[in-house]
Amino acid sequence: MKSTIAYLHTALQSALVAAFGDDFATTNPMLVPTSNPNFGDYQANVAMSLAKPLGKAPRAIAEQLVQHLDVSELCEPPQIAGPGFINLTLKPAYLEAQLAVTQADARLGVAPVKEPQRVIVDFSSPNIAKEMHVGHLRSTIIGDSIARILEFQGHDVLRLNHVGDWGTQFGMLITYLKEVAPEALTTADAIDLGDLVAFYKKAKQRFDEDAAFRETARLEVVKLQAGDQDSRRAWELLCDQSRREFQVIYDLLDICLTERGESFYNPLLPGVVEDLEKAGLLVEDDGAKCVFLEGFTNKDGNPLPLIVQKSDGGYNYATTDLAALRYRIQQDHSDRIIYVTDAGQANHFAQFFQVAKRAGWLPDTVEVVHVPFGLVQGEDGKKLKTRSGETVRLRDLLDEAVDRARADLETRIQAEGRQETAEFINHVAQVVGISAVKYADLSQNRTSNYIFSFDKMLALNGNTAPYMLYAYVRVQGISRKGQIDFEKLGANAKILLQEDTEFTLAKHLLQLDEIVEEVSQDLFPNKLCQYLFELSQKFNQFYDRCPVLQAEEPLRTSRLALCDLTARTLKLGLSLLGIPTLERM
Ligand code: ARG
Numbered sequence: 001m002k003s004t005i006a007y008l009h010t011a012l013q014s015a016l017v018a019a020f021g022d023d024f025a026t027t028n029p030m031l032v033p034t035s036n037p038n039f040g041d042y043q044a045n046v047a048m049s050l051a052k053p054l055g056k057a058p059r060a061i062a063e064q065l066v067q068h069l070d071v072s073e074l075c076e077p078p079q080i081a082g083p084g085f086i087n088l089t090l091k092p093a094y095l096e097a098q099l100a101v102t103q104a105d106a107r108l109g110v111a112p113v114k115e116p117q118r119v120i121v122d123f124s125s126p127n128i129a130k131e132m133h134v135g136h137l138r139s140t141i142i143g144d145s146i147a148r149i150l151e152f153q154g155h156d157v158l159r160l161n162h163v164g165d166w167g168t169q170f171g172m173l174i175t176y177l178k179e180v181a182p183e184a185l186t187t188a189d190a191i192d193l194g195d196l197v198a199f200y201k202k203a204k205q206r207f208d209e210d211a212a213f214r215e216t217a218r219l220e221v222v223k224l225q226a227g228d229q230d231s232r233r234a235w236e237l238l239c240d241q242s243r244r245e246f247q248v249i250y251d252l253l254d255i256c257l258t259e260r261g262e263s264f265y266n267p268l269l270p271g272v273v274e275d276l277e278k279a280g281l282l283v284e285d286d287g288a289k290c291v292f293l294e295g296f297t298n299k300d301g302n303p304l305p306l307i308v309q310k311s312d313g314g315y316n317y318a319t320t321d322l323a324a325l326r327y328r329i330q331q332d333h334s335d336r337i338i339y340v341t342d343a344g345q346a347n348h349f350a351q352f353f354q355v356a357k358r359a360g361w362l363p364d365t366v367e368v369v370h371v372p373f374g375l376v377q378g379e380d381g382k383k384l385k386t387r388s389g390e391t392v393r394l395r396d397l398l399d400e401a402v403d404r405a406r407a408d409l410e411t412r413i414q415a416e417g418r419q420e421t422a423e424f425i426n427h428v429a430q431v432v433g434i435s436a437v438k439y440a441d442l443s444q445n446r447t448s449n450y451i452f453s454f455d456k457m458l459a460l461n462g463n464t465a466p467y468m469l470y471a472y473v474r475v476q477g478i479s480r481k482g483q484i485d486f487e488k489l490g491a492n493a494k495i496l497l498q499e500d501t502e503f504t505l506a507k508h509l510l511q512l513d514e515i516v517e518e519v520s521q522d523l524f525p526n527k528l529c530q531y532l533f534e535l536s537q538k539f540n541q542f543y544d545r546c547p548v549l550q551a552e553e554p555l556r557t558s559r560l561a562l563c564d565l566t567a568r569t570l571k572l573g574l575s576l577l578g579i580p581t582l583e584r585m
Pocket of ligand 1: 122127162163321340341
């Protein structure tokens with residue numbers, strides 16, 4: 001099934017050529033869904049932009065274009081409005097035919113891409129022995145949704161966790177571990193490191209106050225680099241412990257990731273520096289090896305250096321990312337690499353992308369994208385903190401969301417006089433709580449800072465997970481009430497459109513493929529949330545206006561089929577956000 005917008009796009013392009021010649025074969029017809037149903041379903045705004053090059057009035061251009069435009073299979077005769085908008089309204093028969101195709105398709109009209117790409121999504125990426133913080137939570141939720149959308153389109157997606165598991169801090173951690181629990185290096189499970197974050201703090205304290213400790217720590221880094229067995233074992237112990245802690249969060253959030261931490265690329269770092277040297281990009285500056293960047297200046301207006309090897313011989317974050325980029329292109333053969341981190345790292349990405357490009361490691365055929373997001377703030381607009389002023393632990397945050405969801409649910413159950421099992425309550429609370437956190441994040445434009453509010457995200461009304469889940473439940477309620485098995489409704493359940501609310505709902509249902517395509521390009525999952533939110537609203541308007549179970553045949557079956565298609569669309573759309581549905585809540 002070819003998407004409606006793609007079909008119209010092609011038709012407009014042919015009309016441009018027919019009307020104005022081959023020079024206009026690649027002119028963008030500027031086709032968009034209309035914002036106001038009075039102007040039809042789609043509008044092409046190209047006439048305005050051609051006024052100058054053609055030296056004609058936009059309205060005359062629009063008229064000429066319409067004369068050559070053949071969309072009669074899909075649309076009513078095109079209308080010209082205002083200064084020269086071309087308005088297109090889809091025909092009911094076309095909509096009904098499209099709905100029939102969509103109904104019969106498990107993918108609801110979202111065709112797999114013709115040329116699947118190898119895509120890497122680098123997301124989550126917390127640091128060993130440090131707190132996995134709300135920034136990592138955002139990266140995890142957004143990255144997972146992007147991966148899900150691309151996977152659904154049929155791309156070959158590698159989800160990489162670029163864990164910070166290497167660096168000088170390990171000298172300090174290992175030294176401290178050897179000091180407080182030497183037995184841990186020889187006996188399996190000898191110690192429970194418990195809270196690694198507290199461990200990190202204590203190690204840091206020792207490091208800061210004791211020069212001898214610092215020296216041991218420095219030597220420890222060298223030993224670790226050289227592959228000393230004890231140091232290696234201590235490092236593994238610390239990584240394993242962190243990994244277990246991260247896994248708790250991933251399990252709660254239902255996230256799949258392949259860990260390939262910074263340490264993986266460590267053996268490749270000398271080669272990176274060597275090859276930059278060969279490419280003639282390397283400059284020694286104060287003992288450090290660096291590449292001077294184009295377009296980045298320091299505060300004195302001089303070119304900014306990107307240091308790839310420090311004067312003490314150590315490498316840094318950027319060197320590792322250069323090695324990783326090269327590996328991902330040469331060994332993983334990726335066509336597109338997507339990095340999901342906070343906006344504060346934008347320069348880091350722009351800088352090493354530039355160096356990779358100049359070194360010839362990043363061909364034009366490979367797309368690298370940084371997907372930045374804003375900060376998570378508390379309701380006071382400041383950095384998110386606990387009441388006592390400490391950083392919020394992710395585990396606690398997620399637990400609180402679930403607890404609050406449970407409390408809300410129990411109040412509702414009591415008010416409605418329902419009897420529910422503990423199993424039901426726990427399941428619903430878990431799904432609602434976690435989904436609320438995910439949806440609240442995904443429904444924001446990710447580039448903005450985002451205010452974390454349990455009350456807002458758990459509200460049953462508004463653009464929230466509970467509202468979306470409830471819309472789905474409402475449709476399932478119809479099938480229960482009417483004892484309808486939606487699956488058996490089957491292919492002969494023809495959708496007929498009569499009422500305005502039915503048209504509005506049907507047209508929206510048919511736009512899923514356009515939205516998925518758009519999000520796969522620009523990587524803004526909030527557009528999918530907005531689509532689903534509007535879908536629920538349009539469904540509710542339809543359901544308020546049109547009798548379903550009480551309607552006469554063939555309308556009854558038609559409307560039931562619309563309900564079913566709405567539910568399936570919600571379910572599929574939510575699954576692309578990493579959100580499961582509930583039958584009852
Ligand atoms: N570990 C980093 C941090 O916590 C994020 C890594 C992102 N990925 C990358 N390839 N640099 O900020």
